[in-house]
Amino acid sequence: MAVFARTTKKVILRIDEFFDDIELGILVFREGIKSYIHKDYEAYERHLHKVESLEGNADKLQRIIENDMITHSILPQHRAEVVMLIDKLDEIIDTIKKSMNEIITEMPVIPPELDKDFITLAESSANAAEELIPAARAYFKAPYTVREKLLKVYYFESETDKLSLRIKKRVFQELKDTDLAQKSHLRYIVHHIENISDLAQKAADMLSVMAIKIVL
Amino acid sequence: MILFFLTSGLFLGWSLGANDASNIFGSAVGSRMITFRKAAIIASVFVIVGAVLQGAGGAQTLGKLGAVNAIGGSFTLSLAAAVTVYLMTKFSLPVSTTQAIVGAIIGWNLFTGNRTDAGTLSKIVATWISGPLLGAVFGVLLFMSVTVIKKVSGIHIIKFESYIKTGLLFVGALGAYSLGANNIANVMGVFVPAVALEPLNIGPFSLSSAQQLFLLGGIAIAAGIITYSKRVMQTVGANIVELSSEAAMVVVLAQSMVLFIFSSSWLSDLLVSIGLPAIPMVPVSSSQVIVGSVIGIGLYKGVRNINFKLLGEIAAGWIATPLISGLFTYFSLFFMKNLFMIDVGHRISEGSTEISPASMAPDPATSEMMRYIFLIIITISLIAGIYVLLLQSKRNRELKASEEKFWKNMK
Numbered sequence: 280m281a282v283f284a285r286t287t288k289k290v291i292l293r294i295d296e297f298f299d300d301i302e303l304g305i306l307v308f309r310e311g312i313k314s315y316i317h318k319d320y321e322a323y324e325r326h327l328h329k330v331e332s333l334e335g336n337a338d339k340l341q342r343i344i345e346n347d348m349i350t351h352s353i354l355p356q357h358r359a360e361v362v363m364l365i366d367k368l369d370e371i372i373d374t375i376k377k378s379m380n381e382i383i384t385e386m387p388v389i390p391p392e393l394d395k396d397f398i399t400l401a402e403s404s405a406n407a408a409e410e411l412i413p414a415a416r417a418y419f420k421a422p423y424t425v426r427e428k429l430l431k432v433y434y435f436e437s438e439t440d441k442l443s444l445r446i447k448k449r450v451f452q453e454l455k456d457t458d459l460a461q462k463s464h465l466r467y468i469v470h471h472i473e474n475i476s477d478l479a480q481k482a483a484d485m486l487s488v489m490a491i492k493i494v495l
Numbered sequence: 496m497i498l499f500f501l502t503s504g505l506f507l508g509w510s511l512g513a514n515d516a517s518n519i520f521g522s523a524v525g526s527r528m529i530t531f532r533k534a535a536i537i538a539s540v541f542v543i544v545g546a547v548l549q550g551a552g553g554a555q556t557l558g559k560l561g562a563v564n565a566i567g568g569s570f571t572l573s574l575a576a577a578v579t580v581y582l583m584t585k586f587s588l589p590v591s592t593t594q595a596i597v598g599a600i601i602g603w604n605l606f607t608g609n610r611t612d613a614g615t616l617s618k619i620v621a622t623w624i625s626g627p628l629l630g631a632v633f634g635v636l637l638f639m640s641v642t643v644i645k646k647v648s649g650i651h652i653i654k655f656e657s658y659i660k661t662g663l664l665f666v667g668a669l670g671a672y673s674l675g676a677n678n679i680a681n682v683m684g685v686f687v688p689a690v691a692l693e694p695l696n697i698g699p700f701s702l703s704s705a706q707q708l709f710l711l712g713g714i715a716i717a718a719g720i721i722t723y724s725k726r727v728m729q730t731v732g733a734n735i736v737e738l739s740s741e742a743a744m745v746v747v748l749a750q751s752m753v754l755f756i757f758s759s760s761w762l763s764d765l766l767v768s769i770g771l772p773a774i775p776m777v778p779v780s781s782s783q784v785i786v787g788s789v790i791g792i793g794l795y796k797g798v799r800n801i802n803f804k805l806l807g808e809i810a811a812g813w814i815a816t817p818l819i820s821g822l823f824t825y826f827s828l829f830f831m832k833n834l835f836m837i838d839v840g841h842r843i844s845e846g847s848t849e850i851s852p853a854s855m856a857p858d859p860a861t862s863e864m865m866r867y868i869f870l871i872i873i874t875i876s877l878i879a880g881i882y883v884l885l886l887q888s889k890r891n892r893e894l895k896a897s898e899e900k901f902w903k904n905m906k
C-alpha cells in the first residue's frame with residue numbers, strides 16, 4: 280500500500296512540475312518576443328536559455344511520467360490519453376524553443392510600425408497556451424470544470440488568428456518600401472508565433488473530449 | 496472409489512473457478528490495474544477460506560431440496576450439471592452453475608421418486624430473481640456514494656485511482672470469500688449427505704466431514720482460477736472496460752454483498768432475532784448479480800439502450816438451464832443404474848433422517864487418504880509458491896538493473 284502511495288505522490292508531483300515548466304516557458308516566450316522587438320538581444324538570449332532549460336526538464340519529466348504510468352499501471356483506462364496530452368503540451372514548449380532559436384538565427388527585421396502588432400500577437404498566442412494549463416490541471420482535480428476553462432483558449436486562439444491576418448495584410452498591403460523577401464520573412468515569423476496558439480487549440484480539443492470521457 | 500466419484504464435483508469446481516473468478520477480478524485484470532498473478536493468489540486463498548468457514552448454509556438448502564443418499568448419485572448429477580454448463584457455454588447460452596445443479600437435484604428426485612420440497616424450491620427460485628435485483632440496488636447506492644465522495648472531495652484522479660486500486664484488492668478478496676461461501680454448495684453440496692469422513696485436525700483447527708469436502712472443492716475452484724481464468728478475465732475486462740474504474744469496483748462490491756447476504760447464517764440469525772424474516776441460505780449466480788448491478792448503474796447514469804435481449808436470455812436461462820440439466824441427469828442416472836449397476840440413491844421414507852452424514856460411519860481408509868491428499872496439495876502449493884517467488888525476484892532484479900542503466904544513460 281505504501282508503495283502505491285509513494286509512486287502516486289511522485290507521479291502527481293511530476294505532472295505538476297511538468298505543467299509548471301510549460302507555463303513558465305510560455306511566460307518566458309512572451310517576454311522573449313518583447314525583448315526582441317525592443318532590440319534587447321541580451322535579454323532575448325537569457326530568455327532563450329531559460330526556455331531551453333525548461334524544455335529539457337519537461338522532456339525528462341515527460342519520459343519519467345510515461346515510464347511510471349506504464350510500469351506502475353497508473354490510471355490504466357485513461358493513461359494513453361494523459362500521455363498524449365502531456366506530449367501535446369510538450370510540443371508547445373518544443374515549438375517555443377524552436378521558434379525562438381529561429382528568430383535569433385534569422386534575425387528578422389521588424390518595421391517599427393509593426394512593433395505593437397507583433398507584441399499583441401505574441402501576447403494573444405501566449406495567452407491561448409497559458410489558459411490551457413489551468414484546464415489541464417483541472418482535468419486531474421475537477422474534470423467537471425475543464426470545458427468552461429477551455430473557452431478562454433478558443434477565444435485567444437481566434438483573436439490570434441485575426442491579429443495574424445491583420446499583420447499579414449499590413450505587411451503585404453501597407454509596407455510599400457519593403458521588399459518581397461522581407462515581407463515573406465515577416466509572414467514566416469508571424470506563422471511561428473501564431474503556431475503556439477494553434478497547438479494550444481489542438482491540445483484543448485483533445486482535453487475537451489478527455490474531460491467528457493472521464494466525467495461520464 | 497469415493498475419491499473417483501468426487502472428481503465430477505471437482506471438475507464442476509474447476510470450471511466454476513475458471514469462469515466465475517472473472518466476475519470478481521475481470522475488470523481489474525482486464526484493465527491491468529491488478530496483475531493476474533496477484534488476483535489469482537488473492538482469489539484462490541479467499542475462495543478456500545470462504546468455502547471452509549461459511550459454505551454450510553447453501554449446502555444445507557440444497558440438501559433440503561434433495562438429499563442425494565448415494566455417492567454414485569452425487570457423482571452422476573454433478574457430472575450432468577457440469578456437462579450442461581460446459582455445453583451451454585460452448586453454444587454461448589447464458590448459464591449458471593447454481594441453476595444447473597438445482598435442475599440436476601430435481602432430476603435425481605424424479606428418478607428416485609423423492610418429493611421435491613416446493614418451499615425450498617420456491618425459496619431458491621426467488622433468489623434467482625432477487626439476487627440480480629439486489630445487485631442493481633446495491634450497485635446504484637454504492638455508485639452514488641462513490642461519485643458524490645469523488646466530486647465533493649476534489650481528489651486528484653491519480654490518487655483516487657490508487658485508492659480504487661487498493662479497494663479492488665480488498666473488494667476482490669471479499670468477493671472471492673463470498674463466492675467460496677456461497678457457491679461451494681454447487682460444487683460439493685450434493686456430496687455432503689453421501690460422504691462421511693473422520694474429523695481432520697490441523698493444529699488448533701478441526702475440520703468436519705463437510706468442511707473437508709468444502710476444502711477440496713475450494714482447492715478445485717482455486718485450481719480453475721490459477722490454470723484457466725486468465726483468458727476469461729482478460730476477455731471480461733475488455734468487454735466491460737467501458738465501465739469506469741470506480742464502477743468496476745462498485746459492481747464487484749455489490750456482487751460480494753449479495754453473495755455474502757445469501758450465505759451468512761449470522762446475518763440471517765440477526766434478522767430473525769429482531770423479528771424480521773430469515774434470509775434464505777441459497778447459492779446464487781454471481782454472473783447474474785453482476786449483470787444486475789451493471790444494468791442498475793447504467794440506468795442511474797441515464798443509459799437508455801438497455802440490452803433487453805440479454806435480460807431475456809437470462810430469464811430464459813432460469814427455466815432452460817434447470818430443465819436441460821434435470822433431463823440430462825435423469826437419463827444419466829438411468830444409464831448409471833441400469834448399465835453400470837451403480838447405486839445412485841433411493842427413495843427416502845417420509846420423516847426419515849438417514850441422510851445426515853453424522854448418522855453414517857466415517858470410512859477410516861478414505862479419511863486417511865484424504866489427509867494424504869491435503870498434505871500433497873499443501874506441499875505442491877508451497878513448492879510452486881517458492882518457485883514463483885524466486886522467478887519473480889529474478890525478474891525484478893533484471894528489470895531494476897535494466898532501468899538503472901537506461902536512466903543513467905539518459906542523463
